[in-house]
Amino acid sequence: MNSATATAELRRPTDWKGSAMQNRIRRRYAAERRFKLLGLLSILVSAAFLAFLLVTMIGNGARGFTQTEIRLPVDFPRSSLMLDPAALAGFGADAALAGADIEGTTAAAADAAFGAGGARLLSDGAWLSVRDAIKRDPAILRGKAEIWVPAATAIDLAAKGNAAPAAEAAYGKLQKADVVRTGFNWTFLTRADSTDPTLVGIWGALKGSLVTMFVTLVLAFPVGVFAALYLEEYAPRNRWTDLIEVSINNLAAVPSIIFGLLGLAVFLNFMHLPRSAPLVGGLTLALMTMPVIVIAGRNAIKAVPPSIRDAALGIGASRVQVVFHHVLPLALPGILTGTIIGMARALGETAPLLMIGMRAFLASPPGGIMDPATVLPVQIFLWSDEVSRGFVEKTSAAIIVLLVFLLAMNGVAIYLRNRFERRW
Amino acid sequence: MAKLHYLIGMAALALAGCQGQDGGDAGGAARDQIRAVGSSTVYPFTTAVAEQFPRKFPSFKAPIVESTGTGAGLKQFCAGVGAQFPDIANASRRIKKSELDDCVKNGVSELVEIQIGIDGIALGESKAGAEMALTEEDIYKALAANPYGKPNTAKTWKDVNPALPAIAIKVFGPPPTSGTRDAFAELILEKGCDANAEMKALKTTDKDRHQAVCTKIREDGAYVESGENDNLIVQKLVANPDALGVFGYSFLEENLDKVRGVKLQGVAPTYDTIASYEYPGARPLFIYVKSAHLKAIPGLKEFVAEYAGAWDPDSGYLKRRGLIAAPADVRAKNLDIATKLTPMDPATVN
Numbered sequence: 001m002n003s004a005t006a007t008a009e010l011r012r013p014t015d016w017k018g019s020a021m022q023n024r025i026r027r028r029y030a031a032e033r034r035f036k037l038l039g040l041l042s043i044l045v046s047a048a049f050l051a052f053l054l055v056t057m058i059g060n061g062a063r064g065f066t067q068t069e070i071r072l073p074v075d076f077p078r079s080s081l082m083l084d085p086a087a088l089a090g091f092g093a094d095a096a097l098a099g100a101d102i103e104g105t106t107a108a109a110a111d112a113a114f115g116a117g118g119a120r121l122l123s124d125g126a127w128l129s130v131r132d133a134i135k136r137d138p139a140i141l142r143g144k145a146e147i148w149v150p151a152a153t154a155i156d157l158a159a160k161g162n163a164a165p166a167a168e169a170a171y172g173k174l175q176k177a178d179v180v181r182t183g184f185n186w187t188f189l190t191r192a193d194s195t196d197p198t199l200v201g202i203w204g205a206l207k208g209s210l211v212t213m214f215v216t217l218v219l220a221f222p223v224g225v226f227a228a229l230y231l232e233e234y235a236p237r238n239r240w241t242d243l244i245e246v247s248i249n250n251l252a253a254v255p256s257i258i259f260g261l262l263g264l265a266v267f268l269n270f271m272h273l274p275r276s277a278p279l280v281g282g283l284t285l286a287l288m289t290m291p292v293i294v295i296a297g298r299n300a301i302k303a304v305p306p307s308i309r310d311a312a313l314g315i316g317a318s319r320v321q322v323v324f325h326h327v328l329p330l331a332l333p334g335i336l337t338g339t340i341i342g343m344a345r346a347l348g349e350t351a352p353l354l355m356i357g358m359r360a361f362l363a364s365p366p367g368g369i370m371d372p373a374t375v376l377p378v379q380i381f382l383w384s385d386e387v388s389r390g391f392v393e394k395t396s397a398a399i400i401v402l403l404v405f406l407l408a409m410n411g412v413a414i415y416l417r418n419r420f421e422r423r424w
Numbered sequence: 425m426a427k428l429h430y431l432i433g434m435a436a437l438a439l440a441g442c443q444g445q446d447g448g449d450a451g452g453a454a455r456d457q458i459r460a461v462g463s464s465t466v467y468p469f470t471t472a473v474a475e476q477f478p479r480k481f482p483s484f485k486a487p488i489v490e491s492t493g494t495g496a497g498l499k500q501f502c503a504g505v506g507a508q509f510p511d512i513a514n515a516s517r518r519i520k521k522s523e524l525d526d527c528v529k530n531g532v533s534e535l536v537e538i539q540i541g542i543d544g545i546a547l548g549e550s551k552a553g554a555e556m557a558l559t560e561e562d563i564y565k566a567l568a569a570n571p572y573g574k575p576n577t578a579k580t581w582k583d584v585n586p587a588l589p590a591i592a593i594k595v596f597g598p599p600p601t602s603g604t605r606d607a608f609a610e611l612i613l614e615k616g617c618d619a620n621a622e623m624k625a626l627k628t629t630d631k632d633r634h635q636a637v638c639t640k641i642r643e644d645g646a647y648v649e650s651g652e653n654d655n656l657i658v659q660k661l662v663a664n665p666d667a668l669g670v671f672g673y674s675f676l677e678e679n680l681d682k683v684r685g686v687k688l689q690g691v692a693p694t695y696d697t698i699a700s701y702e703y704p705g706a707r708p709l710f711i712y713v714k715s716a717h718l719k720a721i722p723g724l725k726e727f728v729a730e731y732a733g734a735w736d737p738d739s740g741y742l743k744r745r746g747l748i749a750a751p752a753d754v755r756a757k758n759l760d761i762a763t764k765l766t767p768m769d770p771a772t773v774n
Contacts, residue, residue: 361471363486
C-alpha cells in the first residue's frame with residue numbers, strides 16, 4: 001500500500017504551473033541571467049582597461065608624431081661660413097661640411113632673424129637641417145635661402161598647447177610672423193635615438209626589434225616545430241620523454257630575467273659573441289620562445305584526428321610522408337598561433353635584453369645582426385627616464401609604434417591561420 | 425605543400441646565413457666603435473657628446489653608451505683589456521679602492537680619470553607645497569632608521585624641529601641600488617649625523633656602526649622608494665603637495681614650473697650654489713678611460729678631447745643638458761688631463 005502511493009506520487013505529471021515549480025524555473029532563469037551578466041561584466045572590464053590604455057596612449061602619443069618647424073632665413077654670402085659650393089660637389093664633401101662652422105652660422109642667422117636669443121628658439125640640431133639643405137643643393141650657398149628647421153622643445157610644446165608662459169609668448173610671436181608650422185614628424189619614423197627630443201627617431205629601435213625578432217623566429221620556429229613533431233609522432237612513451245616534457249613545460253614558465261643571465265653567461269662570456277648585438281638578443285629570446293612553440297605545437301599535432309594518419313599509412317605512405325603531407329599542414333594553424341603568442345611575448349621583453357647590453361644609446365640604426373642594437377620596449381624604458389620634457393610624448397608615440405607592430409604581427413598570424421585552416 | 429617546403433627551406437637558408445656571419449667578427453676582433461658603460465647620471469652627458477662626435481668627425485662611428493649604474497659599469501670596465509670590454513666608464517662617484525684593485529688584477533693597470541663636472545642632488549617640493557627650509561640635521565632626524573642610535577618615532581616635521589610645520593614626513597627618493605641614493609646618504613644624511621659630537625666620535629671608534637646609524641634610512645613608509653625614474657618622482661610631488669622628493673638637479677631645472685627646490689642650510693639648489701659646492705648636495709662626476717685602449721680603438725682620443733670641449737660652461741653644449749660646470753681651476757686641470765691623457769695616480773684613491 002505504502003509503496004503503491006509512493007509510485008503514484010512519482011508518476012504524477014510535473015505540475016509546471018505550480019508555485020514550487022514556477023519558483024524553481026525563475027531561479028534557474030535568474031542564475032542564467034546572472035552568469036551571462038558576469039561574463040558581460042568581465043568583457044566590459046577588460047574592454048575598459050584596453051580603452052583607457054589606448055585613449056591615454058593615443059592622446060599623449062599622437063602629439064609625438066608631429067613636429068613644429070621654423071622657417072629660418074639664412075644669408076649665406078654674408079655669413080661667416082667659409083664653404084665653396086664647388087668643393088661640395090665631389091668626394092670629400094662630408095669632410096668639408098664637417099669642417100665648416102654651420103652650427104655657428106645657424107645660430108647667427110637665428111639671432112639675426114628673430115632678435116637676440118633667437119638661437120634658443122631652434123632645436124640644438126637645427127644646424128643639421130641646414131647642413132642637409134646645403135648637401136642637397138650646394139648652390140644655395142650663393143644666395144639667401146629659407147630653410148625649415150626643427151623648433152626647440154619649449155616652442156614645440158607651446159605649439160601643442162602645453163608649456164610655460166614664456167615659451168607660449170615666444171611661440172605667439174613666431175606665429176604672428178608666420179614663420180612656424182606644425183606638421184607630421186617624418187624624422188621620428190626615419191631616425192634613431194638622440195639626446196634631443198626634437199631629433200629622436202624610433203626607426204633604430206624598430207629595426208632592432210625586427211632584426212631581433214627575425215633571429216628569434218628563424219631559430220625558435222624550426223627547433224620548436226621539430227621538437228613537437230618528434231615528441232608527438234616518434235618518441236616512445238617512457239620516463240625519459242616524460243622528463244623532457246616536464247622540463248619543457250617548466251622552461252616555458254621560467255622568468256625571463258633568468259634567460260638574460262643565461263645569455264650573458266653563455267653567449268657573451270663563454271662564446272664571446274658581441275655585446276648588444278641582435279644575434280645575442282635573438283638567441284636569448286629564442287630560448288624563451290621555443291618552449292611555447294613546442295607546447296602549442298604538440299597540442300595542435302595531438303588534435304589532428306588519428307584517422308587521417310591511419311588512412312595515409314593504410315594506403316602505403318611512409319611516416320615522413322604522413323607527417324609532412326598530412327599532420328603538419330593540418331596542425332599548422334595551431335602551431336602558428338602558438339608561435340605568434342611566443343613571439344609577441346618576446347617582442348615585449350625587456351629584462352633579458354638589459355642583461356646582454358641591448359639598452360645602449362645608439363645614434364644610428366643597426367646594419368645587421370652583429371651590429372649593436374636596441375629594441376622597442378627598451379627604447380621606451382630609456383626615454384621614460386630622460387630629463388627633457390619633450391620625451392614624454394615621444395615615449396607615448398613609441399608605445400603606439402610598439403602596439404602597431406604587435407597588431408601587425410597578430411594580423412599576419414590570423415591571415416596565415418585562416419589560409420591554412422581546414423575543417424573536417 | 426610546396427609552400428611548406430619553401431618555408432622550411434627559407435628557414436634553413438636563413439640559419440645557414442647567420443652561422444656564416446657568426447664566424448666573421450665574433451668577440452675578440454677589433455672594434456671600430458667606442459663603448460661606454462656606467463652611471464645613469466652621467467649617461468645624458470656622454471650620450472650628448474656621443475651624438476655630436478660623428479657629426480664633427482664623420483670618419484668615426486657614434487660611440488655606444490650603456491646605462492648600467494656606476495657600480496655595474498665599473499665592474500664591466502675593470503673586467504679586462506680587449507675589444508669585448510668597454511673603453512670608458514661613466515661614474516657618478518670616484519672609483520673605489522676595491523674596484524681599482526679589481527681593475528689592476530685584470531690587467532687594466534692604467535686609467536685616465538677625468539672629472540666632467542658636478543651634479544647636484546636636489547630636494548624638491550611641489551609649487552603648492554609649504555616652502556620648507558631644512559637643515560641636514562632635520563633631514564637626518566626625519567629619515568634615519570635610528571637617529572643617533574634610537575628608533576625613529578618622528579611622524580611630522582614638527583617632531584623633528586619645532587620650527588617646522590606639522591606636516592607628515594613623506595619623502596620620495598631613489599632605491600638603495602641607485603648611485604643617487606648613495607650620494608644622498610653620504611652628502612646629506614651623514615653630515616646631519618655628524619652634527620652630533622657623539623656620532624662623530626663613533627666614526628673613529630666603530631666605523632661600521634657609524635655607517636649603519638648614519639646612513640640607514642627608515643622603512644616605515646616615511647621614505648618612499650620610487651624607482652630610478654626621476655620623472656616619476658616629479659609627478660608624485662605634483663600629486664602630493666606635502667611630500668618632498670630627492671632627485672638629480674637637472675630634473676628640478678627642467679620642471680621648474682611644477683616643483684621648486686627646498687633650501688638646505690639656508691641655500692636653495694641653483695646652478696651657482698651647486699657649482700660653488702655651497703649647496704650640500706653637490707658631487708663630482710667622472711669618466712674613466714682605459715689607457716691601453718687609447719691606441720687600439722679608433723677615435724677614442726678624439727672623443728675624450730670632444731668631451732673636454734663640451735663641458736665648458738660658455739662654449740660647450742653640456743650646460744644646456746643640465747651639467748653643472750666644475751670650478752675653473754678643476755676644469756683647467758681636467759682639460760690638461762684630457763689632452764695629455766695622463767694616467768691617474770692609484771695612491772690617491774681610498
